[in-house]
Amino acid sequence: MKKKEVKMNVFSKKVIISFILIVMGLTFVACTSSDKTEEKNLKRSQDTEFASDSGVRIEKLSKVQQKNLRTLAKVWGFTKYRHPDITAGNINWDAELFRVIPKVLEATTKEEAGDIMATWLNQFPFQVNTLSKEQEDLYHQVKEKAYLDVEYSWIKNRQVLGNNLADYLENLSEVKVTDNDNGYAVFEEGDIVNVSSDSFMDNSINYEDTGMRLLGLFRYWNIIEYFYPYKNLMDEDWEQVLYDKIPELALQSDKESYALSIANLTTYIHDSHGFFNDNFKVLPQHFGAYKAKATIFNIDGQIVIAGREDKSPLKLGDIVVSIDGTSIEKIIEECNKYISVSDKNRFTNAFDYYLLRSTKEIAEIEVIRNGEKLSLNVPCYYNSKYDVKRLGQDEKSCFMGDKKIGYINIATLESGDLDKLMKKFKGTEGLIIDVRYSNAKMSEYINYPIGEYIKPEVSEYQQFYSSNSFEPGKFIKSTSNSSGRGFIEKQLDKGIDSTTFSKIFDNGIIRTSLGKVKDRYQYNGKVIILMNECTQSVLETMVMSFMDAPNATVIGTPSAGANGNKMDITLPGCIQTSISGLAVTYMDGSQTQRIGLKPDITVKQTVKGIAEGKDEVIEKAIELITKPESK
Template sequence: MKTIILFLSIFFLTFQSCSQNQNTKKFNLDFEEYNRLLGLPNKWFKWGKYNLEADTLHVRSGKFSAKINSGEKEGSFGSIAYAIPANYEGESIQLEGYMKIKNIENGFAGLLLRIDGESEILGFDNMKDQNINGTKDWQKYKITLPYPDGAKTIYVAGLLDGTGEAWFDDFVLTIDGKNIQTLKEIEKPILKAELDKAFDLGSNITFPKLDDKRITNLDVLGRVWGFLKYHHPEIAKGNYNWDYELFRILPKYNQVKSNAERDALLVNWIDNLGKVEPCKSCKDTSENAFVKPDHAWINAFGLSAELKDKLNHIYKNRHQGNGFYINAVADRIKFLNENKYYNMSYKDAGFKLLALYRYWNMMQYFFPYKYVTDKDWNTILKEYIPKFINSKNKLEYELITILLISEINDTHATTSVGFNNVQNRRGEYYPSFKLQFIQNKFVVTDYYNPEFKDASKVKAGDIITHINEKPIESIVDSISPYYPASNKTSKLRDISRDLLRSNKKEISIKFISNNQNKQHRLPLYEKSDLNLDWYKWEGKCYKILDGNIGYITLQFIKKEDIPVIKEAFKDTKGIIIDIRNYPSTFVPFMLGTYFVSENTQFAKFTIGNINNPGEFVLKRGDEIPKPSETYKNKLVVLVNEDSQSQSEYTAMAFRAADNTTIVGSTTAGADGNVVSMYLPGGLLTRFSGIGVYYPDGTETQRIGIIPDVEVKPTIEGIKNGIDEPLEKAIGIIKKE
């Protein structure tokens, strides 16, 4: 009897221990939980184009591993990924796991670890530098990163780039050496919006045939939805998942027969959100506001008096301070709790409409330059409703989203992360040389890899006229709308980097060399085979040119260089600062103070008012402090289309100095802090978050930094290896 009792006790303790271990497995990192519907390990999802599956034949342990197979899709990548809320504290995070590979060529395989903040990537490693390829049996690999403040989501993944097959198994994620499966989460209140999972698997929204009346109604809904999102106190408290509330109202909304029925439904929707109490701290828009909120639409759609009264009451008693979807820290706007919906179906019209509503309203209330776009922003929502709803697949969705993003005319509006289908379509192979638009021609300017010159046949100064029998001009016209930019200069800059990209390893080009028309099958190369850092020189960021002229490139400047530069250049005839690049160190004050004789203001800013979305107030900007010593001779600053954002801001600081000449060509026209946001499908984009102006109020957005002396490169100069803007700068100083 005692033996039986002892056996039962041991069995009970063992069972209890096993049960506890099962309960502590919060995340399916060993791939053992299987989703029959998707044919994948449960809660794992797809990044990229390659085929994914749960494999039972090749496993390191247990029943399942994850497999990636490139199939015939050479030149792309595939990744199986898992998202974990970053509800943990620590200093270091490590992913370890097992990987097996077969016949991997023209790329690599690896584990991937990425830590995202609210709307930006804070840490990333995909083992690309380890160049793991070929065929290898199961091996253990590790990635370690600092665990950053502000982390919101941790992504772990297995990645295949190139061709072949890769298997992954037995992932373990630790923070400060502690397994995340058992690590205690940070305790924080769970809001009602976070508990709403009703539409995680799809919106189930279908739209009747879109005629003008229905599109207008959806225009109204998008405006009301966005207005409530950023003004209604109950939404700001996190009491509603506002994405999903859109999906709840849409089925009834799509069936309304009249404006009266539409407005009554919206009034009922608002009433159900809860009572809006009087706001004692809400202030009217300042008469001196540089940009005022645009609520003219409330009176532009023939809305009922009752609906208008509801909206106006909410505005007068709107939420104050940070909220569930938006906050502001040190004058910088941050979007919060915007679900990325990586697994959304691109046939799901509800999520596609949500993407449009989300973006349009973000710009409506938080983009400081809405008033300088080519089109009236009020016309954009209606124009794009049918485009988003009718997009047929992920590629079309990405392309329509890029067109929408392009409407803000902002070079900060990037479309690289998440737009995988567009990037894949542009091509995985690149030319071995750099190109620019010079004198309205598409010109070879330099080689990334001189050893490829013989194979490429072109040389500096040659003009590319056709690609695969198509004239350059017609290609540029066709793709131009898909390159968001503040001005034509920066648009052509970005297009020039992609024109010769292809998914084929060879393309046909026609070009002019020494006034002779030529044709060639141009070989292309993977990025990893090219020296894209060709422009970097060895040694210091500064030197003395002939004639005792100081030269500084900000591309490689370090903080510790600045006192050395001041001492080395104090007796020079003049100084040239080259900002045809992006500065590696923020120098407007540390270096700018060397060129002024007193406290000197050089910029003003417009800052968004989170308490009154849509209001931007002009504030006195930054000032260069009075120095202990001032450089007395001429300063020449070089700029061009590669001068963007911090480069432009730095040029403004130097322009305010005592004896400065700006030489070169118009800059990118995108200044100010950058705000990031995600759109459904995991599309990451950005925009200029504050307005930047000269002290007299002169615009910089879209205009850029206008040089005092315009000098652009010429084709002849490129042929002869002459940096004409630099030569002009030297001439200005020598003349002095």
Template sequence: MLKQLLLPFFLIFVLSAQAQTSDEFNLDFEQVLRGQKLPDKWMQWGVGYQVTTDSAQHFEGRRSVLLKAPAEIKPGTFGCAASTLPAIYEGKQIELRGYMKFDSVTGSIGLMLRIDGNAGTLQFENMQSQGIRGTRDWQQYSVKLPYPPNAAKIHIGALLVGQGSLWADRFEVLIDGIPLARAPLRKPAAALSDKEFDAGSRYTVGKLSPAQITTLSNLGKLWGFLKYHHPAVASGDHNWDYELFRILPQVTGNVPAAGKQKALYQWISGLGPVRGGSDYTVDERAALKPGLGWIKNAGFGKDVEALLDTIRNASRTADSYYIGLQPGVGNPDFRNEQPYAGMAFPDAGFRLLSLFRYWNMIEYYFPYKHLIREDWHAVLTEFVPRFVNATDETAYQLAALELITRVKDTHADLYNQSPALDAYFGRRYAAASLSFAEGKPVVTDFYDQSLAKQSGLQVGDVIEQINEKNVSNIIREKLPYTAGSNMPVRLRNMAPHLLRSNDSLITVRISRASRTMDVQVPAYAKEKINIYANFNKKDTCFKLIRPDVAYLFPGRYKNSYLPEILPEISKTKGLIIDMRCYPADFMVFTFAPFLLPEARAFVKFTHGSMQVPGLFTFTPELKTGKTNPDYYKGKIVLIVNESTLSQAEYTAMTFSTAPDITIIGSTTAAADGNVSPIVLPGNIRTGISGIGVYYPDGRETQQVGIVPDMEVKPTIAGIREGRDELLEKALEILK
């Protein structure tokens, strides 16, 4: 009877959704509400640019959207008109079409299409790699992306970077070539209809005894084992978050051992029988093997153990409601994980869910789990009381941040802003940019040059104390909450946060040359200070330092520049590639072959497994380049340091196979591999390096990084003198 009552409602929903048209999404920009500067359902992304409705220029109808650059453009700023659509459609490909007109554009323009899941961005394209600039009349453009099955939101827009003006009009969104008005809708998974604990887990717990902590730890491991092994959970028939809340009161508290075993048996049996697969054998050459020995020691009882053994050998599909492997890449896709964004401070049950969710993601799908270098099971036991006993939002988020830091991965950090943590660490920032040199924090630049003088600080100042506390003590306090694969990158990540405060002034003791002095340093709200202002800070991607020495900065490089750059580099005897940045374009199969006389292997990967969660196996080695008698025959110097991260490290691995190359600098960020986003209750967003990246001979890159042939680091004296000592050493090598 209940199903019969729900059916008409479902049909009404489907008919209503399918009746949505482009007019309802205002894709033609014609609907403008009184008092609004942008068309209805549209918003401005980016800062500093004029983004408004324009009735003077339009492709059709009466209106378009205008993006206009300011007279002075600050680093890292852009203009974007954006809108968000629900990802309720069935299909495999999504396309955004739109008409654009632009005038005197010096940077680039593009359509923006971004697909988000609950955990973060899944697909993204903004046409910036095409470098479309200049002046052009109305023309239709298009971008296409895969449309993931776990998409939650569709973001569309028009983007302007640099000087000039851009008009956009008449957008269309198509799913598999079908306009949204006629695109079929997805059938929602059964898990989404379970709403029992939407208002809270209803689980409370008092002071935990050691036995209770062990019980909760074992339950968290069991819950995660079933999540990634049981076909019924993989099908999306169960809200597995809420299943935890159903079993929790049955196995915790004063429940006797026999009662716990019976409750667990009934809970697992209730998921239904499983179809046998095979007794999966693990290749001895596997990079990482699953460890399920804990099951025998958990006290579940022989009946439950027999059930789990059957489930371990069950037949599993290549896809699952909660986990998948990204096509062509293989990094884990933690899909359909609810962020519970409305719960800034989740209750005890949801806090345990947060811990269990993260712990099991690492246990089964982190390719570098072996590099955590401590007992991951003991970490779970350690953090159970930390999560349960968190007294407020700040304590909960600090516990989550410390847990994330324990995986020792530079990609594993908090991605989103947290008001609670901002209040804890300081809402205001000084204008000075710090870096570590000779083990000490040193002023190396300013986020805003107009505020440099009034900061009272100078480039080269060494920070000794902050608010009467020695820097060494501050570093020790902050390290548990500072993520990174190795100590240099942890210090790099810590540096921007040393001069933070909730007060408008910070008392800083500095060493300047031979003097020590106290300075009252102003601290500004985040709206005033852009701590990312110096990211990839260079005025060009290429120049000739000397007539016979070329300099390349990948942070500003685009593949479209190759026809102009390569002939100039070919004339030189030396090439400096400054990889103290993040590449603006993917260079591995475009620029790298220019450096190689033939195809050369530079990397191999490890991928996880859907059939055997926890198993990671090696892929064949990957090569770049081809037979090329015209390869670059000059000497190459590659500069790296702790800012060389992820794609920059991957690119450096490729360049390192060149015949005559010297790598100088310091150890890199040591976090290679595509990022897999993760979301935890309370909308805590983080991620991990999702695939293992190794040299062809099996050497690690994670936590090791790209090791230079010659270690060269900035000195305090060099910073004070305004010298780039690494670049000087590169030129010396090329003499």
């Protein structure tokens, strides 16, 4: 129980750090040697009977079998995250699924299937645990923070499950999970869930293997069911999605149909954190193995070229009409089928990699330029590196407006730049902070030192909600995030190690050797924050942290609406995807997920502006600073 004691004691100290460490655009952790080493030390890893093949094959599927498999998926998942021997790492629950599937498929009624599942589960007896006084106190503290519950009433449906199976599940529901360090879902500091250990059977698979394909469906479905904090914002009935997907995955036999089916499954969560990748690159190949070296921007549903390689016949401001005879509307529709987005009207980040693709080295791309329709032969490249910047994305931080304005571009800011820039910008009339594009080179913690400059006092700006580790499927109000003048010093006062803190905050926030906070002045000029639909995840957190600064105005268009940490998921066949693992709201509880942050002043980039190389959002920001009456 040691870990849970730590977690509750450090809510005020380390949740922010834990949250941001996860958010930092980490690469997928599946198939790594460290995960495998840890897995091999668990008892469940000794059960290798189905490591290469489940032995399950289905050629036809009746409605009865489909319904029974749906019940099995739910029973398997409910047990997976609660049973003490499974959370202790003693049972290979994937292998047990493969042992019971053939028996469930033989059942001709739901009653017979329920008895089969009850007999199967009774091989794994357990005792309902009694919490110690310390655990009981902690449990009630967590219970008081209740935010969202999964619907559990199905475990009492004796008409579907039968008495024996319902008895087992109802009894299991009384178990409080107190040790999950070796389970399939590990709770780390701050109640951040890590499911990376749930990847033991993740190597290349035989795609004729029905069991492995169903494992992919069952694993993903249950992770969403029990650990997705935005499940209440999904449009579809998640149980119906499971039912509909069973025949689709059960009856396939090749890697393309399997990968595309899983990709489609991820779209039902409506989360722009739902990245998808597989070793065979099935998804990009589906749209075309060759890609034009150009990048797009979505302007009211129009696909506009916003960046391209110098030798490309495409030009900035070109409106894409079709690619190789397929209309851009049809391609967008296909993207929506396989790529998860929080809002279907804000897709620049998610679709950019897939839109300008072809099956040929020379694509025929039809565009509208200056009102005239043109057909262009555009060079495309196989597995080309995605390194083309959008207009303004690589703009360096600098003076603007006759040195009356300081401009900071988060996308090009490098370690150590901030304080040098702010020293130059001292006394300027206004400061423009561009938070429209991400920067993989720079630490995302930059919002904290910026907050020291532009916010005269510490304020809370963001509320987190996390999984309840005692009861999978329930979520609690956890902690809030803060920024402003004095925030960093308070973290040191709370005992956070100054050396660690300085390494994390990679912009000279603390002098490591002395453990002292850098001296920063209070900036009193106007602050204009720029955002658009590419402002996503940690960038949305940045904007939220700046919004309540005095004299601050947010302009642009709504953000992507995908915030919280990125939880990585591995599925059979080395498919990697991800979801938002923590829920984030404003301090009053109002949602940002799928909605995005709203600007104070809406300013849209236009096709004409892009064609002329103008950044109309920056132009408006300059106007707001230099002309007080401007709105």
